[in-house]
Amino acid sequence: MTDIILKAEHLKKVFISGKKSMTAVDDVSFELQRGECLGIVGESGSGKSTIAKMITHLEPVTGGQIFLDEKNITNAKGKELRDIYQDMQMVFQMPMESFDPRRTLGDGIGESLRNMGISHRETRERVENLLEKCGLEKEFADRYPHQVSGGQCQRAAIARALAVDPEILICDEATSALDVTVQKQILELLIELKEKENLSFLLICHDLALVQALCDKVLVLYHGKTVEYGSPDEIIDHPKMDYTKRLIESVL
Numbered sequence: 001m002t003d004i005i006l007k008a009e010h011l012k013k014v015f016i017s018g019k020k021s022m023t024a025v026d027d028v029s030f031e032l033q034r035g036e037c038l039g040i041v042g043e044s045g046s047g048k049s050t051i052a053k054m055i056t057h058l059e060p061v062t063g064g065q066i067f068l069d070e071k072n073i074t075n076a077k078g079k080e081l082r083d084i085y086q087d088m089q090m091v092f093q094m095p096m097e098s099f100d101p102r103r104t105l106g107d108g109i110g111e112s113l114r115n116m117g118i119s120h121r122e123t124r125e126r127v128e129n130l131l132e133k134c135g136l137e138k139e140f141a142d143r144y145p146h147q148v149s150g151g152q153c154q155r156a157a158i159a160r161a162l163a164v165d166p167e168i169l170i171c172d173e174a175t176s177a178l179d180v181t182v183q184k185q186i187l188e189l190l191i192e193l194k195e196k197e198n199l200s201f202l203l204i205c206h207d208l209a210l211v212q213a214l215c216d217k218v219l220v221l222y223h224g225k226t227v228e229y230g231s232p233d234e235i236i237d238h239p240k241m242d243y244t245k246r247l248i249e250s251v252l
Contacts, residue, residue, distance in 0.1 A: 003033050003034045004031050004032070004033055004034075004067075004070075005032055005033065005034045005068070005069060005167060005168060005200050006031070006032040006055070006066075006067070006068055006088075006168060006200070006202070007030075007031050007032070007066070007067040008028065008029055008030050008031075008051070008055070008064065008065075008066050008067075009029050009064055009065045009066075009067070010027050010028075010029055010063065010064040010065070011025050011027070011028045011029070011051060011054060011061065011063070011064035011065075011066070012025055012026055012027060012028075012061070012062045012063030012064050013025040013047070013050050013051075013054060013059065013061065013062050013224075014062045023224055024047050024050045024224050025047040025050050025051055025054070025224045026047075026223075026224040026225050027064075027225065027226075028047070028051060028064075028219075028221070028224070028225070028226050029064075029226070030217075030219050030226075030229065032168070032200055032202060033200070033216070034167075034198075034200055035194075035198050035199070035200055036200055036201075036216045036217065037194060037200070037201035037202075037203055037214050037215045037216050037217075038201070038202055038203065038215060038216070038217045038218070038219065039203045039204075039205060039210075039211035039214070039215035039217070039218045039219070039232070040052075040202065040203070040204050040205075040218075040219045040221060041205060041206055041208065041211055041218060041219070041220055041221070041247070042206065042220060042221035042222060042247070043206065043222075043247070044206075045223075046221040046222055046223065046224065047221050047223075047224035048172075048204045048205075048206075048221060049172055049173075049204060050224075051204070051221075052090065052170050052172050052202065052204050054066070055088070055170065055202070056084075056085075056088060056090055056170060057073075057076065057081060057084070061074055061075075068084060068087060068088070069087075085164075086164045086165075086166065087166055087167045087168060088166055088167070088168045088169075088170060089161035089162070089164065089166040089168070089169055089170070090161065090169075090170045090171075090172060091154070091157050091158055091161050091169060091170070091171045091172070091174045092157070092172055092173075092174070093172055093173040093174065093176055095145075095150060095153035095154040095156070095157045096145050096146075096150065096153050098157055099145040099153065099156070099157070100145075101144065101145050101146060102144075103144075104141060104142055104143060104144055105131075105140055105141060105143055105144070105145065105148070105153075105156040106124070106127045106128075106131075106140075106141025106142060108156070108160055109127045109130060109131070109141070109156060109159050109160040109163055110123040110124070110126070110127045110163070111160075112160075112163050112164050113126055113127070113163055113164075116164075124141070126163065127141050127159075127163075128141060130159035130160075130162055130163055131155075131156065131159050133159065133162070133193075134155040134156070134158050134159040134162070134189060135155055135185070135189055136152060136155050136156065136159070140152065140156065149182075150178050150179075150182065151178050151179075151182035151185060151186060154174065154175075154178060154182075154186055155186070155189065157174075158174075158186075158189065158190075158193075162193075162197070166199070167199070167200060168199070168200045168201070168202060169190075169193070169199050169200070169201050169202075170201075170202040170204070171190070171201065171202070171203050171204065171205070172204045173204055173205055173206075174186065174190075174203075174205075175187065175205070175207070175210065176205065176206070176207065183207075183210070187210055187213060187214065190214060191213070191214055194214070201214070201215075203215060206247075208236055208247070208248060211232055211236075212232045212233075212236055215232050216231070216232075217229070217230065217231060217232075218230065218231070218232050218235045218236075220235060220241070220243070220244050220247070222241075222243045227241045227243050227244060228240060228241055228244050236248060
């Protein structure tokens with residue numbers, strides 16, 4: 001088996017509204033190796049989140065193909081799609097909004113386990129272990145989203161994503177809604193998970209410091225097109241394109 005766990009070939013996404021059309025992603029290709037972290041960076045509106053949504057089937061693909069473990073999943077449906085969600089999990093930008101406010105964090109984290117037929121008792125044990133793995137005490141299982149901080153809620157969201165033992169974690173601006181100190185803590189957690197769990201990451205972000213700390217490869221997008229693709233050091237220390245230079249200058 002190849003070490004390429006996820007592959008996108010010539011991805012395209014066109015949004016149509018009435019007589020108008022807008023190309024959000026235009027001929028983007030990349031590969032994610034097993035155990036690797038790929039950062040997708042660019043300004044707002046560059047197509048980053050649209051790519052994440054196409055990969056996770058939250059948005060249909062207009063053109064191109066997506067492969068998971070060499071299997072074409074571009075138009076997956078039914079059981080095949082459910083299996084994909086076990087292999088790939090997403091961590092969103094706004095952790096509070098990703099949990100049901102009427103249910104405890106433990107309920108949210110354990111939902112996928114209960115859906116797999118795991119007993120209430122074992123689900124509770126697993127939820128507590130997942131919370132501790134993500135740097136929270138097991139008592140957090142009984143708290144509601146409004147009773148915890150943004151950083152604690154994002155740790156719980158990461159615990160929920162890990163519940164089904166995914167191979168790939170897709171983080172869509174997962175630290176951008178948090179303050180700088182908490183961002184650093186979440187970054188350290190992601191680095192630890194990458195090393196200990198042998199997870200592969202797709203990191204959607206505009207924070208180049210985060211990319212340099214965590215990513216093995218970087219894809220730079222501009223108006224839905226690839227402008228650079230390489231290692232963080234190549235791109236951040238020796239950018240070829242003016243757009244990438246401006247992106248770097250804006251955060252330095």
